[in-house]
Amino acid sequence: xxxxxxxxxxxxxxxxxxxxxxxxxxxxxxxxxxxxxxxxxxxxxxxxxxxxxxxxxxxxxxxxxxxxxxxxxxxxxxxxxxxxxxxxxxxxxxxxxxxxxxxxxxxxxxxxxxxxxxxxxxxxxxxxxxxxxxxxxxxxxxxxxxxxxxxxxxxxxxxxxxxxxxxxxxxxxxxxxxxxxxxxxxxxxxxxxxxxxxxxxxxxxxxxxxxxxxxxxxxxxxxxxxxx
Amino acid sequence: xxxxxxxxxxxxxxxxxxxxxxxxxxxxxxxxxxxxxxxxxxxxxxxxxxxxxxxxxxxxxxxxxxxxxxxxxxxxxxxxxxxxxxxxxxxxxxxxxxxxxxxxxxxxxxxxxxxxxxxxxxxxxxxxxxxxxxxxxxxxxxxxxxxxxxxxxxxxxxxxxxxxxxxxxxxxxxxxxxxxxxxxxxxxxxxxxxxxxxxxxxxxxxxxxxxxxxxxxxxxxxxxxxxxxxxxxxxxxxxxxxxxxxxxxxxxxxxxxxxxxxxxxxxxxxxxxxxxxxxxxxxxxxxxxxxxxxxxxxxxxxxxxxxxxxxxxxxxxxxxxxxxxxxxxxxxxxxxxxxxxxxxxxxxxxxxxxxxxxxxxxxxxxxxxxxxxxxxxxxxxxxxxxxxxxxxxxxxxxxxxxxxxxx
Numbered sequence: 001x002x003x004x005x006x007x008x009x010x011x012x013x014x015x016x017x018x019x020x021x022x023x024x025x026x027x028x029x030x031x032x033x034x035x036x037x038x039x040x041x042x043x044x045x046x047x048x049x050x051x052x053x054x055x056x057x058x059x060x061x062x063x064x065x066x067x068x069x070x071x072x073x074x075x076x077x078x079x080x081x082x083x084x085x086x087x088x089x090x091x092x093x094x095x096x097x098x099x100x101x102x103x104x105x106x107x108x109x110x111x112x113x114x115x116x117x118x119x120x121x122x123x124x125x126x127x128x129x130x131x132x133x134x135x136x137x138x139x140x141x142x143x144x145x146x147x148x149x150x151x152x153x154x155x156x157x158x159x160x161x162x163x164x165x166x167x168x169x170x171x172x173x174x175x176x177x178x179x180x181x182x183x184x185x186x187x188x189x190x191x192x193x194x195x196x197x198x199x200x201x202x203x204x205x206x207x208x209x210x211x212x213x214x215x216x217x218x219x220x221x222x223x224x225x226x227x228x
Numbered sequence: 229x230x231x232x233x234x235x236x237x238x239x240x241x242x243x244x245x246x247x248x249x250x251x252x253x254x255x256x257x258x259x260x261x262x263x264x265x266x267x268x269x270x271x272x273x274x275x276x277x278x279x280x281x282x283x284x285x286x287x288x289x290x291x292x293x294x295x296x297x298x299x300x301x302x303x304x305x306x307x308x309x310x311x312x313x314x315x316x317x318x319x320x321x322x323x324x325x326x327x328x329x330x331x332x333x334x335x336x337x338x339x340x341x342x343x344x345x346x347x348x349x350x351x352x353x354x355x356x357x358x359x360x361x362x363x364x365x366x367x368x369x370x371x372x373x374x375x376x377x378x379x380x381x382x383x384x385x386x387x388x389x390x391x392x393x394x395x396x397x398x399x400x401x402x403x404x405x406x407x408x409x410x411x412x413x414x415x416x417x418x419x420x421x422x423x424x425x426x427x428x429x430x431x432x433x434x435x436x437x438x439x440x441x442x443x444x445x446x447x448x449x450x451x452x453x454x455x456x457x458x459x460x461x462x463x464x465x466x467x468x469x470x471x472x473x474x475x476x477x478x479x480x481x482x483x484x485x486x487x488x489x490x491x492x493x494x495x496x497x498x499x500x501x502x503x504x505x506x507x508x509x510x511x512x513x514x515x516x517x518x519x520x521x522x523x524x525x526x527x528x529x530x531x532x533x534x535x536x537x538x539x540x541x542x543x544x545x546x547x548x549x550x551x552x553x554x555x556x557x558x559x560x561x562x563x564x565x566x567x568x569x570x571x572x573x574x575x576x577x578x579x580x581x582x583x584x585x586x587x588x589x590x591x592x593x594x595x596x597x598x599x600x601x602x603x604x605x606x607x608x609x610x611x612x613x614x615x616x617x618x619x620x621x622x623x624x625x626x627x628x629x630x631x632x633x634x635x
Binding site: 051054056057076077080081083084085089091095097098099100104107108109111112113156160 | 229232524531535629632
């Protein structure tokens with residue numbers, strides 16, 4: 001069952017005199033439960049593609065259909081609401097809310113969804129324990145290491161029970177130990193709970209864990225391999 | 229949670245927030261302090277005017293007010309006073325004779341208003357007697373034949389002292405020029421030196437004899453009320469009871485007092501508006517800095533699903549709470565200072581002469597009604613909300629993808 005269908009997607013930036021075709025006619029399908037890496041050199045269009053899948057940028061042409069909904073047709077607030085309920089985000093620089101504890105960072109998403117208080121409490125603890133941070137629930141981002149912060153970000157991304165998780169260079173700021181820990185957690189969640197992960201990376205260790213590798217160059221897919 | 233985020237965000241940049249809070253607090257202390265000072269001066273002037281000069285309501289023969297014509301009296305005054313005393317809200321009533329005359333000594337003359345009083349009733353309506361200290365004599369408590377109480381300012385002008393004699397000359401009830409010698413038994417001093425110089429007080433009984441004025445006729449009835457704000461209502465009631473008598477409330481007798489009362493309210497409003505307006509721009513500036521610094525974070529919030537309405541609320545709450553913290557501190561300091569100086573007074577003796585020549589005391593006691601603090605709090609909240617609009621709109625215009633790219 002496909003979660004994401006991308007059809008002839010393009011994104012052209014006209015900020016300079018010479019138009020930049022960041023994404024140039026990409027068509028893809030992502031199935032439920034995939035653990036997919038999007039790789040390629042810097043400037044190949046990975047982040048732009050991720051932003052368009054996540055509804056953060058509007059395509060110049062083509063469309064992104066998520067669970068049957070063409071997201072470029074949604075209005076601004078509908079899109080925000082769609083993201084809240086369907087997509088989990090993990091950012092390169094963690095991007096936690098610095099004034100909230102890890103518990104509050106995770107529960108915040110569910111509060112935005114107006115979930116019952118009991119459910120929020122239970123799921124928050126459960127998620128933080130699943131990423132190995134059961135003892136850090138009251139720590140603020142500045143009291144945690146980069147690896148720990150990124151694991152909170154994973155818990156936050158999963159809090160809304162999204163259809164898939166987009167992770168843009170999730171290990172770029174982590175040391176090897178933290179990278180391994182994070183990958184193991186993501187892999188475990190993917191295998192045991194069938195959560196769909198799509199991530200961009202330059203890191204070979206991350207690529208090695210992926211079951212599908214999509215390689216981009218100059219805004220186009222130059223290879224799309226399934227790893228058995 | 230939005231409330232929690234907004235509150236904690238304030239303390240992310242402690243120094244900046246403290247500077248803004250200090251600016252708001254000091255602005256309010258300045259504004260409230262100045263307002264309380266002006267208010268205190270005005271209130272004191274109005275109170276002094278009630279206590280020494282005009283009471284709350286005055287009754288006259290309608291033709292008397294034109295030129296203090298000695299023949300234009302109110303008749304059957306004792307019956308009228310009994311009727312007036314029955315009106316709800318009336319605290320005390322006194323009757324006065326009032327004529328124009330000349331106060332003379334061997335060396336000097338000065339035009340004065342001679343007021344004939346009933347000391348017992350007078351003390352219930354006016355507090356002039358309280359301004360006579362022990363070394364300045366008394367207010368008709370001695371047993372001399374012809375007693376007079378004049379001001380220290382007039383005594384200085386006429387070069388006389390306590391127990392000196394002065395001659396009062398005036399027209400009697402029949403239009404004949406007459407006069408009498410009086411012994412000064414008391415020297416008063418109010419905060420209005422011009423009024424002090426032009427008013428002298430003698431006993432009704434003594435003045436009546438020389439004036440040849442029939443019994444139970446007086447020129448003026450002065451009424452003091454439990455609440456001076458009720459003066460217009462009670463004045464109307466008196467007019468209904470005695471349609472041939474001119475009844476005027478304090479605002480009509482001395483329009484300056486009424487103007488002063490209204491003017492202070494307006495002045496304070498304008499004053500606070502200017503201060504809060506300036507602070508508002510400061511807050512806008514600070515919040516714009518905050519938006520600039522947190523662009524990436526705001527982009528992340530929009531990306532993960534914080535809708536525009538909630539984002540607006542977070543920024544508005546942060547701005548409003550920042551303003552309220554400043555306002556709270558400013559109001560506490562102001563309350564303390566106003567209370568302290570309200571008891572101790574602000575001494576402007578260096579400007580005493582100038583102030584007293586326009587009816588203000590040299591020592592002023594700042595005062596501010598509690599409702600003013602409530603009004604200021606509301607004004608600060610409104611300022612906070614208004615000041616948050618522009619920064620919040622800026623934040624709402626952010627593109628999450630672009631915002632996330634910022635460093």
